[in-house]
Amino acid sequence: MLLNGKTCIIAGSAAPQGIGRATARLFAEHGAQLVLADRSSSEQLANDFIKDVKADGGITPSIIAVACDITKPDQCAHLVACAEAEFGTFDVLVNSAGVVETRSLLDTEAADLDLMIDVNLKGAFNLCQAALRHFAPRNSGVIVNLASLAAQRGGGLVGGAHYASAKGGVISLTRSIAREFGPLGIRANVICPAMAQTGMLNGISDDELNAIRGSIPLRRLAMPREVAGACLFLASELSSFVTGATLDVNGGLHIH
Ligand SMILES: NC(=O)c1ccc[n+]([C@@H]2O[C@H](COP(=O)([O-])OP(=O)(O)OC[C@H]3O[C@@H](n4cnc5c(N)ncnc54)[C@H](O)[C@@H]3O)[C@@H](O)[C@H]2O)c1
Numbered sequence: 001m002l003l004n005g006k007t008c009i010i011a012g013s014a015a016p017q018g019i020g021r022a023t024a025r026l027f028a029e030h031g032a033q034l035v036l037a038d039r040s041s042s043e044q045l046a047n048d049f050i051k052d053v054k055a056d057g058g059i060t061p062s063i064i065a066v067a068c069d070i071t072k073p074d075q076c077a078h079l080v081a082c083a084e085a086e087f088g089t090f091d092v093l094v095n096s097a098g099v100v101e102t103r104s105l106l107d108t109e110a111a112d113l114d115l116m117i118d119v120n121l122k123g124a125f126n127l128c129q130a131a132l133r134h135f136a137p138r139n140s141g142v143i144v145n146l147a148s149l150a151a152q153r154g155g156g157l158v159g160g161a162h163y164a165s166a167k168g169g170v171i172s173l174t175r176s177i178a179r180e181f182g183p184l185g186i187r188a189n190v191i192c193p194a195m196a197q198t199g200m201l202n203g204i205s206d207d208e209l210n211a212i213r214g215s216i217p218l219r220r221l222a223m224p225r226e227v228a229g230a231c232l233f234l235a236s237e238l239s240s241f242v243t244g245a246t247l248d249v250n251g252g253l254h255i256h
Contacts, residue, residue: 001030001031002030002031002232002235002236002237002238003027003030003031003032003092003232003235003236004030004031004032005031005033006031006032006033006091006092006235007032007033007034007035007083007087007088007089007090007091007092008027008032008033008034008035008090008091008092008093008094008235009035009037009079009080009083009090009092009093009094009131010023010024010027010034010035010036010037010094010096011037011038011068011070011079011093011094011095011096011097011127012037012038012070012095012096012097012098012146013036013037013038013045013049013096014036014038014039014040014044014045014048015038015198015199016048016052017197017198017199017224018096018198018199018200018224019096019146019193019196019198019224019227019228019231020038020094020096020097021049021052021224022223022224022225022227022228023094023096023227023228023231023232024036024049025052025053025058025225025228026225026228026229026231026232027094027228027231027232027235028053028058028059028061028063029058030232030236032061032092033061033062033063033087034049034061034062034063034064035063035064035065035066035079035082035083035086035087035090036049036063036064036065036066037065037066037067037068037070037079037097038065038067038068038097039067039068039069040067041067042064042065042066042067043065045065045067046063046064046065049063049065050063062087064082064083064086066078066079066082066083070095070097070119070123070124070126070127071118071119071122071123071126072126073126073129073130076126076127076129076130077130077133079127079130080130080131080133080134084134089134089138090131090134090141091140091141091142092141092142092143092144092235093127093128093131093141093142093143093144094144094146094231094235095123095124095127095128095143095144095145095146096146096231097119097123097127098119098120098123098146098200099115099116099119099120100158100159100163100200101115101116101159101160101162101163102158102159102160102203103160103162104160105160105161105162108160108161108162112160112162113162116159116162116163116165116166117162117165117166117169119166120163120166120167120169120170121166121167121169121170121173124145124169124170124173125173128143128145128173128177128188131143132177132181132186135181135184135186136181136184136186139184139185139186140184140185140186141181141186141187142186142187142188142234142235143174143177143186143187143188143189144188144189144190144191144231144234144235145170145173145174145188145189145190145191146170146190146191146193146227147167147168147170147171147174147190147191147192147246148163148164148167148192148193148194149192149193149194149248149250149253149254150163150164150167151164151165151167151168151170151171151192152192152246152248152254152256153254157194157195157212158200158201158203158204167192170190171190171192171246174188174189174190174244174246175188175190175244178243178244179244182243182244187234187239187240187242187243188243188244189234189239189242189243189244189245189246189247190245190246190247191227191230191231191234191246191247191249192246192247192248192249192250192254193222193227193230193249193250194216194222194248194249194250194251194253194254195212195213195216195221195222195250195251195253196221196222196223196224196226196227196249197221197222197223197224198224201221209221212253215253216250216251216252216253217251217252217253217255218251218252219251220251221251222249222250222251226249227249230247230249233247234247
């Protein structure tokens with residue numbers, strides 16, 4: 001039980017095969033109280049999650065769900081207020097909400113760029129700011145952001161330059177938080193996954209996936225739970241002296 005009694009907000013937890021959902025499942029197994037958040041209705045999110053847990057014979061954790069579009073700062077503040085109202089406090093933010101688009105730079109319209117920046121970068125900023133307003137007066141708290149291998153290698157797999165740029169911003173944002181809030185005992189780290197089997201890979205053909213698989217040293221794609229494992233490490237006391245770090249979860253696809 002690595003998160004016993006810890007209240008964890010997990011943004012981007014609606015997609016049934018997503019990294020956020022897998023993280024919520026793993027955190028529940030480790031005793032966390034969950035605040036699930038996504039754009040979808042809170043009732044549907046909570047019901048879907050509980051149905052999932054019951055189908056696997058798991059024990060239903062303490063959980064609330066909150067509808068939150070992370071592009072809206074007021075909704076992020078509301079999310080944190082809901083966590084405080086239900087559980088008295090909150091300890092961990094995992095931001096797994098995101099959108100991806102495969103598009104060449106010259107075909108990228110202003111609206112495409114806005115979407116990638118608004119959700120992936122500004123959304124992360126909004127969520128982190130709301131969390132830090134809670135964490136700073138308490139001198140404690142942990143943030144785990146999800147960036148991407150695309151930010152490190154210059155796109156080229158699933159996301160275009162606009163996605164890679166936004167995710168690069170998430171790495172810089174996380175490092176800035178680690179530096180500014182480290183003296184308060186607040187930690188912030190970022191994970192760069194690659195090729196995890198979620199809805200994000202839906203647009204890729206089998207041939208393309210096979211080609212990519214062949215170039216990964218571990219010769220397979222990641223299961224969402226394997227990314228969740230990295231989230232658990234960074235959220236828990238196992239990583240108590242780790243902050244400002246970028247953790248690669250890519251099967252060796254990018255070794256640097
Ligand atoms: N799957 C991969 O291979 C991979 C690789 C690199 C990075 N990532 C990153 O990991 C994170 C999780 O990815 P995933 O594969 O689980 O994706 P996913 O599409 O399965 O899940 C993303 C979730 O984010 C939610 N979301 C989107 N916009 C939102 C908004 N404005 N407000 C609130 N929620 C919103 C979606 O509804 C969805 O539930 C993302 O940030 C993604 O960019 C994933």
